[in-house]
Amino acid sequence: MGGLIFPGVAQGIANLEGFGPAGNIATKNNNPGNITCGTFASQNGATGCSYTSGGQPVAVFPDAGTGTTALNNLIGNYANQGDTLEQLVNAWVPPTAPGNSASATSNY
Numbered sequence: 491m492g493g494l495i496f497p498g499v500a501q502g503i504a505n506l507e508g509f510g511p512a513g514n515i516a517t518k519n520n521n522p523g524n525i526t527c528g529t530f531a532s533q534n535g536a537t538g539c540s541y542t543s544g545g546q547p548v549a550v551f552p553d554a555g556t557g558t559t560a561l562n563n564l565i566g567n568y569a570n571q572g573d574t575l576e577q578l579v580n581a582w583v584p585p586t587a588p589g590n591s592a593s594a595t596s597n598y
Contacts, residue, residue: 500561506597515542520551523561534560544589
């Protein structure tokens with residue numbers, strides 16, 4: 491993943507989201523952060539929406555570079571708000587969200 495503004499955070503998110511190995515939804519969707527569908531994703535180049543096996547909507551980007559830029563931009567939004575890494579993780583992987591758990595949040 492080139493061009494990372496927050497390389498450690500972005501790479502960690504991409505790894506935990508399963509980006510890289512063929513067949514993983516993050517890889518298929520060129521979406522290293524598994525960013526959900528919505529206004530932010532559309533404004534950052536998403537071209538569509540896909541669904542996880544659990545039915546969660548995730549954005550589809552035209553290429554990995556666009557998805558990486560979107561991931562950087564989203565991390566930047568949290569950083570610019572003054573959020574800590576812990577606050578970012580709790581927003582990204584809230585333990586009460588469908589399909590998530592306290593242990594998933596802790597793993598991040």
